[in-house]
Amino acid sequence: MDTQHQLTAQKSTLLNLNDNTRKVIFILCVVLCLTPFISPAIALLLGLIIAQVLGHPYLHLNHKATHLLLQVSVVGLGFGMNVHSAMQAGKEGVLFTIASITSTLVFGFLIGKWLKIEKKTSYLISNGTAICGGSAIAAISPVIKAEEKQISVALGCVFILNSIALFIFPVIGHYFNLSQTQFGLWCAIAIHDTSSVVGAASKYGAHALEVATTVKLARALWIIPVAFLSTFLFKNKSKKIAIPYFIGLFILAMIANTYFPAVKLISPYMVNIAKAGLTLTLFLIGSGLSRQVLVSVGFKPLVQGVALWILISVSALYAVMHLA
Helix, strand or coil, X not given: CCHHHHXXXXXXXXXXXXXXXXXXXXXXXXXXXXXXXXXXXXHHHHHHHHHHHCCCCCHHHHHHHHHHHHHHHHHHHHHHCCHHHHHHHHHHHHHHHHHHHHHHHHHHHHHHHHHCCCHHHHHHHHHHHHHHCHHHHHHHCCCCCCCHHHHHHHHHHHHHHHHHHHHHHHHHHHHCCCCHHHHHHHHHHXXXXXXXXXXXXXXXCHHHHHHHHHHHHHHHCCHHHHHHHHHHHCCCCCCCCCCCCHHHHHHHHHXXXXXXXHHHHHHHHHHHHHHHHHHHHHHHHHHCCCHHHHHHCCHHHXXXXXXXXXXXXXXXXXXXXXXX
């Protein structure tokens, strides 16, 4: 985001404090999010409050910071997982993954056509909903030569719905008495971004977190074939596809934790650091959702995003309750 956009975002905040004061408050919030006292949901809420009241003083660095921090934290979570149980979770989620990605992309195309949403914006929202939120949008946008406005609208839509999901999914899971396996599967399929998937699942239980993380990362690998398909749909063969290499490191961390006793001694510390990193990631995502971002999404793209999200959430919930 350039300087002009930052100044506009700052003017739209409730309190007009000087830069140094905003930076001090923001850094104190960052430190607070790294303590055990702040849950992922509270961190996200705190970020949203900061965005509306003070504004993000380092907004130009936010996207890169959240992207890197999320990847490092996910790798750290691998040190708390077992290869055998992860493979079992992956097997359980593969059919749901294929069915949900295909149906979401098809319905996303139809809804976008019906609402007459700009083609690339609609496509990015559909992919963000179908695969893994912001990561899918970031990977596919250069392949289809999306413009900054189209990317911003898609990311804003996905992050708004992610924020809601983090709060309501655990409540719905308890209401329907979902097991940890069922909830983990449902989270991985129906919540867009890995950070919110992990945040919701960790609140539900340790096994839910393991299932959700494994299935979600297996789902993220679908970025590769979908990106290749996108090059043909949008007639663009010149762009490289961003492969999520951090998933390979996550798998290596799982293998190390499963087969190397020495690694198991430090694994609990690595997992705690990773969870703190994910909590901070959610705070940074929330603090990037200024009123300017929320307004820029627009009505029709948000309707498409909500419709797709309800479709995938309800159908996935039914599937894990009756078919899993």
